[in-house]
Amino acid sequence: MSPIKTYVEDAILHVTLDRPKANAIDLATSKIMGETFAAFRDDPSLRVAIITGAGDKFFCPGWDLKAAADGDAVDGDYGVGGFGGLQELRDLNKPVIAAVNGICCGGGLEWALSADIILAADHASFALPEIRSGTVADAASIKVPKRIPYHIAMELLLTGRWFDVQEAKSWGLVNHSYPAEDLMAKAWDMARLLASGPPLVYAAIKEIVRDAEDSKFQDSMNRITQRQLASVDILYASEDQLEGAKAFAEKRDPIWKGK
Structure with a gap:
């Protein structure tokens, strides 16, 4: 069973990361994600993508540490587009909307930051906890200090602390938050608006x-x-x-x- 579920409607590609129990990403999943987003990039009939996680608890916690313990190398081959298939994908010139439906941390937050617009459920929570696992949030260390005040970015990177959706909005990491039951409808509203544009x-x-x-x-x-x-x-x-x-x-x- 594929860890990525997709469907297309109104020139919009909807991508759901569905890898129980927590939607963590291992090397094999990352490669599938890269293939999915490269196909989206190259298909002229598709105009916008929505990315989200399955269920209502996890968007994505990032790197699968269990897979890493079993031999997945942190510097292994993530496939086209790098980790999660988006953040290093060349020439992706179409809008991507992240609908963050729950826990969004580590590489999951880096995946969300690869989108152009981030919408979140009001129960979503965020962190960059790599420091607690003895590794570095590499993409976040590049992106986050450019997007929010330096001292806040460094606090999040150096402590790995959790923060809620209201704080994420206050620093501009999230565009809008909604009740969980409204999140996907709002994501589709945004996607259809963008799909109608040039x-x-x-x-x-x-x-x-x-x-x-x-x-x-x-x-x-x-x-x-x-x-x-x-x-x-x-x-x-x-x-x-x-x-x-x-x-x-x-x-x-x-x-x-x-x-």
Whole structure:
């Protein structure tokens, strides 16, 4: 039985990590996740993905320590996209929404941070407890200090303490929280909103954000204006770019074709 359950509706890929008892990720699961998200990236009929965990207790606790004790190497082959299939997946220029339905810690939090928008159930809880297992939260050590105040990030990394969804929201790690029974409906509302938007613009936004992460402002602006970013070059020469202007002039909703 596959640890990943998927279905497609309205150009939206819904991905559920379903690996009892806690939705932990081992090497084999990570490889399947990578294949799933690479296929999503490469399928022009799919516009948005939702990721979540099975059940109502665990989103994902991250690395499967039992599998590690049985021989899974922490520096082993996680497959395309790295751990969880998302955080190192190249050229993923489509929106991803994480619907955090419970405990979200360690590599599970790193997986959620790989999404573009994070929604959470109001009972969700978070931590980066790797320090207690004698290892490092590698991706989180890169990402978290860039997203929240440095001293808060270091406290979370150095102590491994738990924090609730309200604190996660206060630091901007979570966009919105909802009662558990409303979480998936809200995730689908968000996904359908994004799926109705211009996919070429989303692709350009994501590539620009990635390019600008370690670049000076003017260097990134030069690459945009000189059409050195592939997604921007495609957008500026697209039918959708013209359609947006026409729809505005004609006072109607645009029809996005993704070309």
